[in-house]
Amino acid sequence: MSDWQQFHGPNAGYLIELYERFLLDPEAFDPATRAFFAQWQPELEAVATAETEGLDVTRVVGAARLIRYLREMGHLAARIDPLGSDPPGDPGLELVSHGVTLADLAALPAHIIRGPLASQIRDAADGVERLRQIYAGPIGYETDQIQNWEERSWIRDAAESRCFFANFDPDRQRELLDRLTEVETFERFLHKTFPGQKRFSLEGTDMLVPVVDAIIRNAAAAGTREVVIGMAHRGRINVLAHILGKPYFSILGEFHSPDYTKDTYLGWTGDVKYHLGARKAYRESGVSEMPITLSPNPSHLEFVNPVIIGRARAAQEKRTRPGYPYEDEKESVAILIHGDAAFPGQGIVAETLNLSQLEGYHVGGTIHVILNNQIGFTTDYQDSRSSLYASDLARGFEMPVIHVNADEPEACIAVARMAWAYRERFQKDILIDLVGYRRWGHNEGDEPEFTQPRMYERIRNHPTVREIWARELERRGLITHEEAQARIEAVMTKLQQAFELVRERQRLAAAAPPPPQTKPVVNPLRHSIYAKPISSQKLIELNEALLDRPEEFTPHPKLERMLQRRRQAIHDQGGIDWAHAESLAFAAILADGTPIRMTGQDSERGTFSQRHLVLHDALTGERHIPLHAMPQARASFAVYNSPLSEAAVLAFEYGYSTHAPGTLVLWEAQFGDFANGAQVIIDQFIVAGRSKWAVDPALVLLLPHGYEGQGPEHSSARLERFLQLCATDNIRVANPTTAAQYFHLLRYQAASLSLHPRPLVVMTPKSLLRNPRAGSSLNELAAGPFKPxxxxxxxxxxxxxxxxxxxxxxxxxxxxxxxxxxxxxxxxxxxxxxxxxxxxxxxxxxxxxxxxxxxxxxxxxxxxxxxxxxxxxxxxxxxxxxxxxxxxxxxxxxxxxxxxxxxxxxxxxxxxxxxxxxxxxxxxxxxxxxx
CATH class of the missing domain: 3.40.50.11610 (Multifunctional 2-oxoglutarate metabolism enzyme, C-terminal domain)
Incomplete structure (x- = not known):
């Protein structure tokens, strides 16, 4: 087989084009490319074919180039804006730009084109127009950033075969109208009943709900066992109602007069209705029950992204056996709904995307949806990003980006199906840019015409997507106008009945005394959940297991000598240093059957070369993890070096800990002062999540702290900030000074996971790691417990x-x-x-x-x-x-x-x-x- 035949369609044409340029100026190419073309020249079969068939090679190249441009750059001419703005376009999308005619296309050899539309393209009557409809219609595909040819080919075939538009029968079309009617009528009822109240309406991007519906339906049919969703406040109330099934009665009650007294405790604050989360058991015929979770999120928009990925990873892992936890990516899928201003504007998005293919953080692909209003609060897109599309950041992570007009229901559903199928096939992220508009201001009390008068003049006269779809179904003869109106009235009746029930309940509640609040018991450490004492003999056995090596494993001799000293050190007075105690604590916790996950920058070795949980063969580079090999382990142990991030990684571990409540999850800062790179996660999620959302994580933060002359950046973990955040038994903050104290603290935290889970913030040492005065004896580890x-x-x-x-x-x-x-x-x-x-x-x-x-x-x-x-x-x-x-x-x-x-x-x-x-x-x- 000739080398060139690995290139297909537009790529073959592009290769021919490059070869022609090589013949004119070989020195313009790098040595490797020159060598390739020098060897490849006699096998240029496409050119030879063109010559034997009497074709002009220049026109062959031009025709192939046009096809390539339409497939790769057609999105620049796609009609993806419901408000009708002109797309940027590109001269390369025109026939004349390539010096070819329709006759040239008809004469193209078949192997130049390839793909589902090869025969239509060669049929000059409608070939180019078909390509324009696919690549420059209501959907725009961006795939040229993907290096893997198989992925690009799959997307091309899917687009040109229109296979994801299939099976959209009349029942499905009417069902879509019902969904859009629910979405729109709900928003209009709220707008009329609670004028001026913030709700961050979904109107203008109503198709989000059917898009998520389609993803969930496909996920359930494929055997996925859980869906986790993250989003900001735009459209959240509608998603809560129609994706999570939160009753209208509950939502309207929160608008009318929220009741935070029921089943609460002192310190409970609750949160505004458009920050709350929910959980639903999804059921559909032929599909087993599948939970869907929408995580609560503060106003910090995209900071929930890594939290969701962490939750999805926790749902995918089986942690009941030694070694790394077994991962099954069918266990969960993550859906992230972004804002068009926030996606390029907040760095947490890039940090999260960077996690997607990393061993310790991947979840088999996340489906991203940009809820694109074409505006951020009052800021035009030209002032909020330096790129053409809101989605351009994603291109750097080699994921497909599909832009779709939010007023084109069939196209939106097809894109949602395609996104699921791509994720299922390639286990990678994919992004849908759902381009719509925002019917009202940023919140319903704003006047948007102050800052975007021309846009809102168009919006004021623009029909809703429900109206557009209802007219289309009327044109197709699937419903009548009266039937469409009856659907609206039916939803409005349900909403009005729910609201009347709310008012009646509020009237009865006003006459009854409020229930008493329960004050939390704030006990320094609850004796009832101290870890069970561990014998000296058991610790010695664990120590020996940690020092055992496979015969074929050759550790670094200097490191091995250092570690083997622990065989004697465990018997010496004060001989157990900090890292040694930590390893023994982990071993004891695993022996008790509690899984452990630990991450952080350089945490496998330890910033200060103290930990060495992962050993590397000095000859082969193979890895050995003693905590995996020890025979006493009854649960999984995972340790990963994290990327150079605090915010996304800490958020991931927070999400993981909330979704894996029986697992000891630890995050270690390289230096404690770097934790402030994740201050949003600390403030909004870790310390306040229990009061706002009744979420009980038990995440451990290990923050190296201590003044040793290393300057302002490597002295303080900002203890004062954590102490300022302490209230109502929300977290634990410790500053232990001996190895034994650290040992007991870790075991206490593991023991409290199911009985009294709380985040634990530990000021860990640097110079004390090896200071004899911080060392402990075997008896101190065995005696316990932790002493305040x-x-x-x-x-x-x-x-x-x-x-x-x-x-x-x-x-x-x-x-x-x-x-x-x-x-x-x-x-x-x-x-x-x-x-x-x-x-x-x-x-x-x-x-x-x-x-x-x-x-x-x-x-x-x-x-x-x-x-x-x-x-x-x-x-x-x-x-x-x-x-x-x-x-x-x-x-x-x-x-x-x-x-x-x-x-x-x-x-x-x-x-x-x-x-x-x-x-x-x-x-x-x-x-x-x-x-």
Whole structure:
């Protein structure tokens, strides 16, 4: 077979064109291309065929080029705007641009064309027009960004065969009218009944609901077991009603007078109606029950995208056996509905698209729909993006983009079917750009004609898609005008009945007293869900299993020596360091049957080369994961290096944890201060989701934190921000200082997954990872449990002699112990570490303070500046526990706009001052250190 025959249709013509240019100027090509054409020249069968048939090769090339242009660039002439604006067009789509005539097309050899329309194209009477109808009609296809020829060919064949327009029988056509009637009548009822209330109407892109319907129906028929949907607020209420089946009564009740008192607790706030989610059990004849979930989403638009992908991944995985979890992509499909201004405008979209083909994050393809209003709030598209289409970002990720006119119902349904079939065939993302308009302002209280008067003059006189489709069915003789009107009246009657029921319920509720709210019990750590104690012998067995290697595996000798030291270290006093304790905790959790998923930048090895959960063969590069191989494991363990992203990756793990409630899910920041790259996810989802949406994730955030002279960017995980977000038992915040404490904290979190799930924020160390003072013994791991407060134990001075108590949290305590300052106080100063910050261990701290009868002063010591760290959080909680005669003092860095000094020498000065002042209580120390 000749090399050129791997190129088909327009690609063959393009190859001939390139070859002609090569003959004219070989030096214009790179060496590899020149070498290819030099070898390929004698086999140019297409040219030879043209010559033997007496054809002009130039015209053959021109004709092939025209076909290629229509297939690849026809979208530039597609009529995808319902409001009738002219498409940008392209001269290359015209016959004259290629120097060919209809007769030239008729004379083309068959192998130049290929595809379902090959014979029609060669029939000069209508061939080009057929191509124009397909590629420059109400659908525009963008596929030239896809490198895989099989995918491009599949889309071409699907478009030209119009196979996805088939099976659209009269019953389906009438069913589509019913759906559009529900969508439109619902919006109009709300507009009339609640004038001026925000609802972010779907009108202008009503076909979204039938499009999602079609995807769901195809997914169910293909055996998919779950659908997860994410979207912003535009059209959400309509989707809740007609895709999720939320009763009209419930929705109208939220418009009329929301009731947040029923089945709630202190701290419950609820959310506005266009942020809420829902879940539905989808049933259709011949299809088993399939849950559909629409996740709640704040006003941050696209930030829900990776949350949905995480939920879809969790639904696809089986985590009940050791090793990586088994994935079945038929278990779920993700549908993401985007805004046309937000899709190119928010970076979280690009971060999410980048996850699509990564091992730890792929879900077998997501179906994206841009709900394209052609406007963002009041901003024209020319001011909101630097590209022609709202969808152009997707081209960089090699996914097909299909633009479709939202006023063309049959085309929209065909595109939805095609999107599902492509995802099913290639397990890749695909994007539908549903081009419509927005009938009202950004919200229903806005006047859009202030800023887009010409657009809204056209919209005001533009028929709805329901009207357009009803007229078409009347023309086809499938319904009468009276039947179409009767459909509207039937839906309106249902809505009016639901509204009357709402008003009656509200009248009855007004006469009854509100139910009492239940105050949550905020307990530092619930003793009833402590992890079961683990014996020293069991830990030794787990340790041995983690150090076992296959005979054929050759680890890096330096790394292996370091790891094998753990065989002895587990028996040494304080020999278990932080990463060793973490591995043992993971092993114990897996042995208990709890799955684990851990991700983060460089988390397989660990940012500080401390973890090494994944080993690489020094000779072959093959991977070995000891936690997979250990015989005691009864659940899956997954660890992945994440892409260089905080927002999308943390959101993914949040979504995963909400959909896999029995799994210990951990995300690790490379440095704790990088967590602020995901601040939206922390603020809007992780800490507030329970109060707003009754969602209970148990995600663990591992944030390296500690002042070691690495500058402002690698010192602070912004502890103060997390503490400011603590309320009503919403999260846990810990700052442990020993390996054993970390071990017990992880096991506690795993044990609480089913009984009392909460997100856990852990300030993890950097220099303490290998600091002997942070090491622990085997007995400390076996004894347990996690202690909210740590004292000096047997090394502490007699409580009766203590007049000054230093309270602190985190690494600064180890710095103080290492300084030797305590030894010079003759027992008058003691140190207590606050290991758990929220929930605040009030009772533990009260009992500890009561042990010091002669206490005169309590010092809160911290590394962070006074306006950061825990100080502002500690004062109102600690002060009420202190008798009036005891002074509460602050020792730490002064207030600052920056978290830390930029020079190591300045850091040493400040750190020394803080420790000496905390112990000695003399401001003169500060001056002495400065001198």
């Amino acid at each position: 407060l740590l004292t000096l134990g047997s090394a502490a001075p007699p409580p009766s002699e203590v007049t000054r108590l230093v309270l602190c949290s985190g690494k600064v305590a180890i710095d103080l112990l290492a300084s030797g300052e305590l030894e010079q106080t003759n027992g008058s100063v003691d140190l207590v570490r606050l290991e758990l910050l929220y929930p605040f261990p009030t009772d533990d701290l009260r009992q500890t303070l009561a042990q010091y009868p002669n206490l005169q002063e309590v010092v809160w010591m911290q590394e962070e500046p006074q306006n950061m760290g825990a100080w502002s959080y500690i004062v109102p909680r600690l002060q009420p526990l202190l008798p009036a005669h005891i002074t509460l003092s602050y020792v730490g860095r002064s207030e600052s706009a920056s978290p830390a000094e930029g020079m190591h020498s300045l850091h040493v000065i400040e750190q020394t001052r803080i420790i000496r002042t905390a112990v000695q209580g003399s401001l003169e120390v500060h001056e002495a250190v400065k001198r």
